[in-house]
Amino acid sequence: MTLYGVDISNWQAGISISEIAAEGFSWIEAKVSEGDYLQDPTWPEFLASAQAIDLPIIGYHYAIADCAPAAQVRTWLANNGGPNAMIDFESDSGDIDDFWALVRAFDDVGVNVTLTYLPQWYWERIGSPDLSQVPGLVASAYPGGSGYARDIYAAAGGDSGEGWTPYGNAQPLIWQFSDQASIVGMKLDANAFRxxxxxxxxxxxxDMTPQQAQQLQDIWDQLRGPNGQGWPQLGHNGEGRNLTPVDALAGLITTVNDLMAEVRTLKGAIKP
Incomplete structure (x- = not known):
């Protein structure tokens, strides 16, 4: 069985997610952020629209080597990218060490990288490193042509097409086989999944329902604060950062213990 998906971003602002689904597409890859400087303004609407019709959607982050990994992750979080991420690793993204540094930065805040768009042409440019541990390799190979996604895919060899050829000791799990597929009246990137x-x-x-995903996000926000940045109303630590509820509770316990110690000292100083 082969499923088809689309890749969208602010370049497709206003596109109807429900119409994409009605044309037989099974999932959405949508841009959330880029480097440490761009939060894609279309992501919140795309996410809400997909969740409303139970259409699987995953956000992706375009990696930029000149931006610190932690700062890139903060940009993702600031746009509510969610607990799972796809990394778009191509021009200006750096080498394989930069890739793994970014993966670790996502891991550090509890975001699971599940897909990696690292096309073969870029893999060759950065020295053909080992990709065997890269999560969810997404390949790209455009055989040419335009029209309906299914027709382009079939003409490109279908489930035996060049986009499924392993590289870097890794088997592509998704193949982006066209950037010219006719979808809801637009020319879009189309993907295949076997x-x-x-x-x-x-x-x-x-594997969570949209309701469960929202509940998880709510729990994250309550524990870590909006975008994982703590709650300003709870105060700040020595570095000037907002406290989380756990930080505030720990501080409160310390204060109570200090007060109890002072009370015991005062009681001891009072002679009967």
Missing amino acids: GDIEDLIALIGG
Whole structure:
């Protein structure tokens, strides 16, 4: 079984997610952020629209080597990218060490990188490193042509096409086979996945319902503050950062213990 998905960003602002689904597409990859300087303004609407119709969606972050990994992750969090991420690693993204540094930065804040767009041409440019441990390799190979995604895919060899050829000791799990597919009246990037919808959902980390995903986000916000930046109303630590509820509770316990110690001292100083 082969499923088809689309890749969208602010270049497709206003596109109807429900119409994409009605044309038979099974999932969405949508841009969340880039480097440490761009929060894609279309992501919140795309996310809400996909969740409203239970269409699997995963956000992606375009990696920029000149930006610190932690700062890039903060940009993702600031746009509510969610608990699962796809890394777009190509021009200006750096080498494989930069890639793994970014993965670790996502891991540090509890975001799971489930997909990696690292096309073969860029893999060769950065020295053909080992990709065997890269999560969810997404390849690209455009055979040419335009029209409906299914027709382009079939003409490119379908499930035996060049986009499925392994490289870097890794097997592509998704193939971006066109940037000219006719979808809801636009020319879009189209992707193929060999498997059923349950396999796809497991791959992208979307095994939660939209309601569960929102509940998880709510728990994260309550524990870590909006975008993981703490709550200003709870005060600040010695570095000037907002406190989380756990930080504030720990501080309160310390204060109470100090007060109790002072009370015991005062009681001891009072003679009967």
